[in-house]
Amino acid sequence: MTTFALVGFGFRAAAVHRVAQALTEVDCVGAVVRDPRRRSLPVPAFADLAACVRETRPDFLVTAVPKVVNPAVIAEAVALQIPVLAETPPAPGRPGLRELWATVGASGLVQVAEQYLLMPTHAARLAAARTGIIGAPTQVQVSSTQQYHAMSLIRGLLGVGHAPAAVRAVRTVAPLLDPLGRGGWTGDTEPKPATTTIATLDFGGGRSAVYDFTTNQTRNLLRFRRLLVRGTHGELRDDEVVHLAAPQTIARTAIVRRQSGHDLDLNGFDTETIMLGDRVLYRNPYAGCRFNDDEIATATLLDAMAAWVRGAGPPPYPLAVGAQDHLLALAVEEAADTGREVVTAAEAWSPA
Numbered sequence: 001m002t003t004f005a006l007v008g009f010g011f012r013a014a015a016v017h018r019v020a021q022a023l024t025e026v027d028c029v030g031a032v033v034r035d036p037r038r039r040s041l042p043v044p045a046f047a048d049l050a051a052c053v054r055e056t057r058p059d060f061l062v063t064a065v066p067k068v069v070n071p072a073v074i075a076e077a078v079a080l081q082i083p084v085l086a087e088t089p090p091a092p093g094r095p096g097l098r099e100l101w102a103t104v105g106a107s108g109l110v111q112v113a114e115q116y117l118l119m120p121t122h123a124a125r126l127a128a129a130r131t132g133i134i135g136a137p138t139q140v141q142v143s144s145t146q147q148y149h150a151m152s153l154i155r156g157l158l159g160v161g162h163a164p165a166a167v168r169a170v171r172t173v174a175p176l177l178d179p180l181g182r183g184g185w186t187g188d189t190e191p192k193p194a195t196t197t198i199a200t201l202d203f204g205g206g207r208s209a210v211y212d213f214t215t216n217q218t219r220n221l222l223r224f225r226r227l228l229v230r231g232t233h234g235e236l237r238d239d240e241v242v243h244l245a246a247p248q249t250i251a252r253t254a255i256v257r258r259q260s261g262h263d264l265d266l267n268g269f270d271t272e273t274i275m276l277g278d279r280v281l282y283r284n285p286y287a288g289c290r291f292n293d294d295e296i297a298t299a300t301l302l303d304a305m306a307a308w309v310r311g312a313g314p315p316p317y318p319l320a321v322g323a324q325d326h327l328l329a330l331a332v333e334e335a336a337d338t339g340r341e342v343v344t345a346a347e348a349w350s351p352a
Helices: 011-020 049-056 070-079 093-107 120-130 147-158 293-309 319-338
Strands: 002-007 026-032 060-063 084-086 110-112 137-143 166-176 192-204 207-214 226-231 234-237 240-246 249-260 270-276 279-283
Touching: 002 011, 002 049, 002 293, 011 026, 011 293, 026 049, 026 293, 049 070, 060 070, 060 293, 070 084, 070 093, 084 293, 093 110, 093 319, 110 319, 120 147, 120 226, 120 234, 120 249, 120 270, 120 279, 120 293, 137 147, 147 207, 147 226, 147 319, 166 319, 192 319
Parallel strands: 002 026, 002 060, 060 084, 084 110, 137 207
Antiparallel strands: 137 226, 166 192, 192 207, 226 234, 234 240, 240 249, 249 270, 270 279
8 A cells, every 4th residue: 555645635635535535555644734723634634744754654745735835845845755746836937946946856756746638538639649540749729727737738749848839828808607616606697707818839840739718717617628639640629530541531530438327327427438439548447436537537646656656657747747837837828918929948857
């Protein structure tokens, strides 16, 4: 059994703990909170990280704290020689990212809790793109999630690594009804101003991206989530692929999700597989747990982190990768703020 401790116990930490309870190889043994006496927690609570590590001896830590305090927590964990899975983003702003890398980058102990490419639908789309069915990916368009999460999708699907990017962005404001939030249905009946940020990113070599995000779009079901991957031989649009199947033959092939529990299927509601024709793109490793997509991604990330600290698997999402995601997200915000093109450059965490 691989153990971990949480730092913080808000919305995200509670979700991580809930998922961990269903796993067989990972166990949460404690949490560091501001005042352990003021809250009833499902695990032992500690006022400081050193005490938690000393008493519970976790194999790794998961931080779930605001970005302004995240770097200090990460640095303390590294000083204690404890591997850490850090909340996204790992630090606020470019200076914060650079300072964090200078402090802990060489340790090799820090991973980032970026889970979007591990969600079943996105994992299946990534697998489809990697089959070569659309050729070499040349452009990714994402309109579903914000900032560093969207950059993770863009970079992963496009395969750009740490390539510099020329970023341009604009913002517009328009009224939008906002019926759902983190706490569920809002009860709002009147549209409120919502900001849309649209950016283009040019990575060179014919590779580019479009970022399109509206306030609360992640949860607001009145806005579609859209993802497009354009390639040299076709494109993937959400759950469909258009491609050249044979000479002078254009085919449209659906990406089909097998979800149990509908109609007379009495096996219970669960994700089973996601298919492209007769090819399995994704098979749910947690069948029977009744996880939603975010929970499946969180479970996958926790298991990957546990395997890594045991020396049984690769690092799940190194700090250098998470830092690059946030660097691009910051470039989008700066371009939108200033109305000028922003060009990213190689950073200390970029491969030589």
